[in-house]
Amino acid sequence: MGYKGTFKKGNEQYLKEIVLSMIPNEPCGMSSANIARNTGIKSRDVRYIIQLLRDNGNPICATPENGYWIARYSGDLDETLNKMKSHIENCQATYEALENCRRRMKRSEGENGHWELLVQDEMSRKML
Numbered sequence: 001m002g003y004k005g006t007f008k009k010g011n012e013q014y015l016k017e018i019v020l021s022m023i024p025n026e027p028c029g030m031s032s033a034n035i036a037r038n039t040g041i042k043s044r045d046v047r048y049i050i051q052l053l054r055d056n057g058n059p060i061c062a063t064p065e066n067g068y069w070i071a072r073y074s075g076d077l078d079e080t081l082n083k084m085k086s087h088i089e090n091c092q093a094t095y096e097a098l099e100n101c102r103r104r105m106k107r108s109e110g111e112n113g114h115w116e117l118l119v120q121d122e123m124s125r126k127m128l
Helices: 009-022 032-039 043-055 074-112 115-127
Strands: 060-063 067-070
Touching (some): 009 043, 043 060
């Protein structure tokens, strides 16, 4: 996990309880922005706390249209899991593309040692 929250770690359990108490049992548009507004917790921290709650086994669903809610049955999690899987696949594709760029650049750098020119050349080709 990259992001670690801007709150004091001693407050983590308390903040989890607050955020969890704000998540409804059915989809009704409760977004991280709504939770942040109602609790005074930063929106990014709300999303991180929800991630921690999920990591702890809380079945929290989310869609852009319906916001967050607690799963009532296993099928509630389907759309959330599908969106997460798609996000992971997109991130993996981007990661692989950047790895390929790095390999190409390293090969070129090894051949001529002029990485500054390579970056400019790479950018020029992308613009064409």
